[in-house]
Amino acid sequence: MSTSNRVFIATSIDGYIADADGKIDWLQSIPNPENIDLGYSDFLKGIEAIIMGRNTFETVLSFGIKWPYQLPVFVLTSSLKEIPEIVKTEKIELISGNLKQILAKLEHDGFHNIYVDGGRTIQAFINEDLIDEMVITIIPVILGAGIPLFSGIVNRLDFRCTETRIYLSQVVQNKFVRKRD
């Protein structure tokens, strides 16, 4: 059975996922009166598990909201040794080590379509050519500085843009699929 590792992320026009202060409030700067989810629930329909980095995990926890994931979440971390008490009852597992081995184990456990989240985690996957699809939503703002989605990438990789659409009359979402032919 084939597997697919997918990204669903928002950036500024200049490619940042957080501003220079690490803040992401600008992601919410577009009026969204009906609170549409910009394709997120459709994206999740094809997903069986989530892999995120520790930064992203701790950012989600910092929101102080109810744990937002129903799907199993695997947190890539070498430093974190225990799942924080507050989310102890959620489907969360700490993992570390070689990405290909991790993915082989997940596949063996029935997780074929993985949502890969967090800048550094995405970069690590890209650097091993393990990303198959990226849905990138561009919030139409030039930030000037911040945390880039793509940094520390060592190899050139070819994709194909297969879908594009505009949300809320101003946000554009492009879907890129890895070209492996």
Place this chain on the structure above:
Amino acid sequence: MSTSNRVFIATSIDGYIADADGKIDWLQSIPNPENIDLGYSDFLKGIEAIIMGRNTFETVLSFGIKWPYQLPVFVLTSSLKEIPEIVKTEKIELISGNLKQILAKLEHDGFHNIYVDGGRTIQAFINEDLIDEMVITIIPVILGAGIPLFSGIVNRLDFRCTETRIYLSQVVQNKFVRKRD
């Protein structure tokens, strides 16, 4: 009469306009059997003059092709003092100084819709909030390194994506218009 300064440029997925060696051959990496122009001639229809930086000017000259512009070209430079012999008969003018003053003079001379080209020139315009529209074509490749379209930007600027389309089944072109309301 209102004026409009417009960008029409291609970048990689990770936002580079040239690779780490300054090369742009990857821009031509997408098969284009009918040699379509990805909207370029349509874009030019609304344009009365071109402003480009010296780097871009010299890059165009380095191609060793016939001068490709019919429109008047203004080359922003403080170092170049003379138009090279080979393009002496073309509609080229060297300009320098304050961007707002340059634009006021161009407007006075009947040039209201300007095509702004070249990374550093675009950045200079953005930093004075003088860009009204950007048509950004994303060649679907992650390069990993290169010359970024956006760098040295000092202020946050809000745009709106008004159009998007896919060319050649894999290249996406997004049009962003500056939000001034």
